[in-house]
Amino acid sequence: AGDGIVGVDLDKCVQDGEPMPAALGLMDRVGCKYIELSPSGTGLRGFGYSDNIVGRRGRLDDIHIEMYASRRYLTVTGRPIWSGPLVPLQGFADVANAIRGSDLQKGQKLLKQSSVSSVSSVGIPPGTLPTHPGQRNRCLFEFARYVKGINPHASKQELRGLVGRWHELALPVIGTKDFGTTWGDFMNGWDQVRQPYGETMQSIIDGIDKSESLPKGIVDLGYGPHANYLVRVCLALQTHEGDAPFFISARQAGDLLGVHFTDASKMLMALVVDGVLTLVSKGAGKLASRYRYVWTDQSGHR
Structure with missing residues (x-):
């Protein structure tokens, strides 16, 4: 133990020879530098060095994963997609622990998505509360x-209770003392929401056709699979919003790509630097930034 070879086995995460972004993100999170296709061609296997742990299996980031340090044989196929060296896997133990906690996280997610129309079942996400003066309107809309x-389908009474709690928590920061003003601004924002948290985002993502070619010229930028998929996501969000800016936070992008939010933030910045996106307004903390997709081919089409 401590210097032995360990293996990571991901099932059903390769379609037509192209690994899912979430699967690559999971391998990157483990720290694998050598990754190859499984014998079936529909999965991935990564190898490296780590401490001996009890074998783990489960689902993480919606990917079926098995992790082994002993008492297991994994066939080496010799079909690498990342052909780096075998290195110590810094994230091996952390991901193994995350698998153990995934059942609890799944239960919390189901509770969050429950249709129970109770004020207490929604709560006030910390990311929607202002931390500095001047953030009130943006946070209230979020x-x-x-x-x-x-x-x-929350009733006006339920919404009023939620906004009352938000107003009470935000009061030390915001200058608006009258709840009536906050209530009115919230309802104006409620009517203007075109992209509700979670639900609409997922329906847009589900509609992305991965078989379509990337917009002309994007491949020449030399991005990897994660950033290329992010281009597809941003184009889909812009198409949904029409001429209006679209919202996406680094954390949302990270969840969609299966990478850490700091890496997702760097990819979004790269898209801005390369003229794929323009940053309309920068978010703060968990608040989403607003972007416009502006990349066009020579004919002027997105």
């Missing part, structure tokens, strides 16, 4: 997006 995504 809260409207969140509530509409979690409970789109």
Whole structure:
């Protein structure tokens, strides 16, 4: 133990020879530098060095994963997609522990998505509360997006209770002392929400056709599979919003790509630097930034 070879086995995460972004993100999270296709061609296997642990299996980031340090044989196929060296896997133990906690996280997610129309079942996400003066309007709109995504059919009485709690928690920061002003601004924002938290985002993502070619010229930028998929996501969000900017946070992008949010933030910045996106307004903390997709081919089409 401590210097032995360990293996990571991901099932059903390769389609037509192309690994799912979430699967690559999971391998990157483990720290694998050598990754190859499984014997069936529909999965991935990664190898490296780590401490001996009890074998783990489960689902993480919606990917079936098995992790072994002993008492297991994994066939080496010699079909690498990342052909780096075998290195110590810094994230091996952390991901193994995350698998153990995934059942609890799944239960919390189901509770969050429950259709129970109770004020207490929604709560006030910390990311929707202002931390500095001047953030009130933006945070209140983000809260409207969140509530509409979690409970789109909430009654006025339920909404009023939620906004009352938000106002009470935000009061030390915001200058608006009158609840009536906050309530009115929230309802204006509620009516203007076109992309509720979670629900609409997922339906847009589900509609992305991965078989379509990337927009002309994107391949020349030399991005990897994660950033290329992010281009598809941003184009789909812009198409949904029409001429209006679209919202996406680094954390949302990270979840979609299966990478850490700091890496997702760097990819979004790269898209801005390369003229794929323009940054309309920068978010703060968990608040989403607003972007426009502006990349066009020579004919002027997106």
